Amino acid sequence: MSQGQTSDVREDGVIESVSGPVVTADLDARMNDVVYVGSEGLMGEVIEIEGDVTTIQVYEETSGVSSGEPVETTGQPLTVDLGPGMLDSIYDGVQRPLQVLEEKMNSAFLDRGVDAPGIDLDELWEFTPEVAEGDTVEPGDIVGTVPETRTIDHKVMVPPDYEGGEVVEAESGNFTVDETVVELDNGEEITMHQEWPVRQQRPASEKQTPTEPLVSGQRILDGLFPIAKGGTAAIPGPFGSGKTVTQHQLAKWADADIVVYVGCGERGNEMTEVIEDFPDLEDPTTGNPLMDRTTLIANTSNMPVAARESSVYTGITIAEYFRDMGYNVALMADSTSRWAEAMREISSRLEEMPGEEGYPAYLAARLAEFYERAGYFENVNGTEGSVSVIGAVSPPGGDFSEPVTQNTLRIVKTFWALDADLAERRHFPAINWTESYSLYRDQLDPWFEENVESDWSEQRQWAIDTLDEEAELQEIVQLVGKDALPEDQQLTLEVARYLREAWLQQNAFHDVDTYCSPEKTYRILGAIKTFNDEAFDALDAGVPVEEITDIESLPRLNRIGVQEDYNEFVDELEEDIASELREMY
Template identity: 65%
Template sequence: MEMKTVGKIGEVYRVSGPLVVAEGIKPRMYDVCYVGEEGLMGEVVGLVGEKTLIQVYEDTSGIKPGDRVENTGMPLSVELGPGLIKSFYDGVQRPLPALKEASGDFISRGIHVPGLDRSKKWDFKPIVKKGDKVKGGDIIGTVQESELVEHKILVPPKIGERTITEIYDGSFTVEDTIAVLDDGTELKLYHKWPVREARPYIEKLPPVIPLITGQRILDTMFPVAKGGTAAIPGPFGSGKTVTQHQLAKWSDAHIVVYIGCGERGNEMTEVLEEFPELIDPRSGKPLMERTVLIANTSNMPVAAREASVYTGITIAEYFRDMGYDVSIMADSTSRWAEAMREISGRLEEMPGEEGYPAYLASRIAEFYERAGRVKTLCGEVGSVSVVGAVSPPGGDFSEPVTQNTLRIVKVFWALDAKLAARRHFPAINWLQSYSLYVDTLKEWYEQNVAPDWGELRRWAMEVLQEEANLQEIVQLVGSDALPESQRLLLEVARLIREVFLQQYAYHPVDSYCSPQKQYDLLKAIKELNDMFFKALEQGKLIDEIINVPGKEEFARAKFEEDYKTALQNAMDMIRKALFGE
């Protein structure tokens, strides 16, 4: 229930800063307020006696004691309905193209634009009829929002069981009434939901289906489940953003929500320019047809940056409630945590480690806990998978944001500056990374790809681990001092690294690798390993095996459309050179 009240500003903490003290507005925590004559948007972040602390989402220059403050009586909420797909929002769901039209390239203060277009009409097709009973979360009809997304119109979750007395068919704006319930409630194509409150569901389901990303080191070595959580920490230049772009492009989620949280503006520009041109591999349509972008870059308000991740995950939960699989890319949660640190400092709260607020761990946990594969209120199954990039200063994984993230997420993709310097991309360190979903997803892979998937993965990891152990000896005395069998193992490990783990994000064929192709490549490397050791047993010289003709063709096979034929031809060439077959 909206309870609007009007008061005045008592103090401004910093003329250039966005924290003000208001009097006489009778708020609740997290109520949205409009501050000053320009109506700057803010949020209640503290209550001290009769005084109210308001975090303003814009620059407060010129705001002075005595200026008007209006409390809307409502928490920060997003508008959920047709028009979300293909949209580009700031951290508090203001559409950036509409802001540009209103104020030019630089956003003026105090501009308020609704999250959903009020003039556009949508063709609504009801799937329920007059006299039917409905309750919160039920689907009452559909709108074809884009070529890839059928938008299911939901009854707002907090409505109890009611009977439909009227329902209409035709073209409507989001503000038009499409149905009426027996208690007089009018349903529209959209409804609002508070961003800091998780949307309800019936039950959470076990994570037994993988989120296929098309990236070999992720899918095979360290898989993430649909409804799972993953973190990509790494230093500057190690490939966090490119890896997240790859996940957004190729993961088999129905909807992608990409949150540019405190990152550089040119990185979001790259997303904006690339995504409309990229073709979705499953449908052949532009990737933007199933994407929502939220940008609160490093030169945009810090306070709104803190809200941007909640805006993103609320939109994701809304599509999950329709029965869709949604993946969220948050780039980067370190900048989000820095926004919390700045707000906490302004509130003069007791700081925790490295100046971050004492509640950093609980806030990070609250965010990631909203992920999951669930049975929705309407009986569908949907999921929200969260992948958060972390930018630890200097690549130091012991800093608070990384450590608190690792306590919560189930998958850790550790980016390594040394691998990036060697031009090995994705620069994910296979010895530091882990996935706690390997055992729960093993059954899916063995049923849908190959029965020996788990065994093959374990063999590859053992070879890489053995290589790491031998490298210490190699650095001391050189590889020539090793026994021939160990030199051969190092060569097989090199093939796993360069042929399998390395993947070229900008190559038209290698950018995406299906689970079947991943299995075929790794299986071929295992067969090559068996051939090499068989040749060694038969007395072939180690140098003759390592430099065998056909190995270069084998390495290039992954770049071919018809990779199976290329692999087979290379294997035949190697077999003939080693055994004369």
């Protein structure tokens, strides 16, 4: 049932008991039906049926609701409204538009039971048909376009549950989302408004192997641990290690066509920052506001816990809808741990048998269900689109062995492990390069080699080997000190330091360094590799390591990231490093 539409609601039962967001009722309903509970009509969903007792999770605070109050059922599952108007919108977990509700209530504090459709049913949109009378269309086919924002054209499609047929009428003009824009010979009328159950995956022709990276503009991600368009990634980390900032950076800079950001149970002040910042951010590719291609779903930690569980499904359904139009969509879920905690709370109130650490036994299945909806797809209308899912995980105390992190790692193919020690040392992004991994590297290397440089994978492997060697040497240094190492190993430590400080470290708050193209990522690494090669040549020629690491041009390696015209800067720097070192022997 779509929010804001209660036309088929019928009083069908009464409340028997209330336990937090879980209500039991004597009600004739089906699993996952949307119901309205109590005299205030609080929205809820059927989650268990046992004999004559129906259990409902309510998406709002239930204080004051008592037994004997009426329950009304819609006979339909929880669905979202799909159509023009979703971009540049901020929703709660069940797709109620918060900006609209604020105007309706004339307050930022909303009363219980207040409701509104997910998209404006009265706004006029300029529809341009892409089919003509006599054309045959099938489910999923694009029949026209609407300029939804300055950045994105909304493509109006035949709903997947229609039969399709021959077009008998298709007119251009200004229409509301519920007015017919295309009529078929079998009597089916196509509007710009669709509804879709949030727990059901939208159909696609074929799921393909992704071969193109989702370029993030973050050196450690693009350079060492890339994610594919249509890929899945997890960002686990303890409190304060930078999960949310990393996701904000991805939302701002990743080269996706559409961004869906789900704030699932995170702190209200963090979500407030997103809501305030995003409208002012400029899209680097178009110069228009970033919100022109963004949908925000805000279900903060102080909001009702039950709606948190549905927020990720709302987000992924909206993402799939834009994928069907042929767009590449990036979905950020911050964080799936809070979603799992909502499942745990509901499960305990249902008195289900608990699994590890009290989480329900079906935790792994629910996580897999969610992440499996990501992918690079050939759509039923012949277009290609992708949904990339990046989920933050908040393990208590930074313990990666807890159930949510472990079950997530079994599913996703990219793992960006945040490290509290790095964060304390002010190394950001605080992604631990020894614990993180990407299983997409091999299938993405051809793209980087074709679009950036042919020796991309060799350069990256050199960096990985150097950083691995540094990790081993650091253990020895802890015991005997750096001066006890042979000179070649001391030089390796110095090269690794520049890899960490000049390449892996990145300033999200610097106007230039906040985004680094793959080309610039390659050039910075190439400059460090030039120093490495020239330095070892000098060492072999008998130059002491102290003199090698004391050359005048070397500190400029740390300044490449903040250079707008980096190519000229790097060319000059590489020449200076080579000439200074060669003069020594």
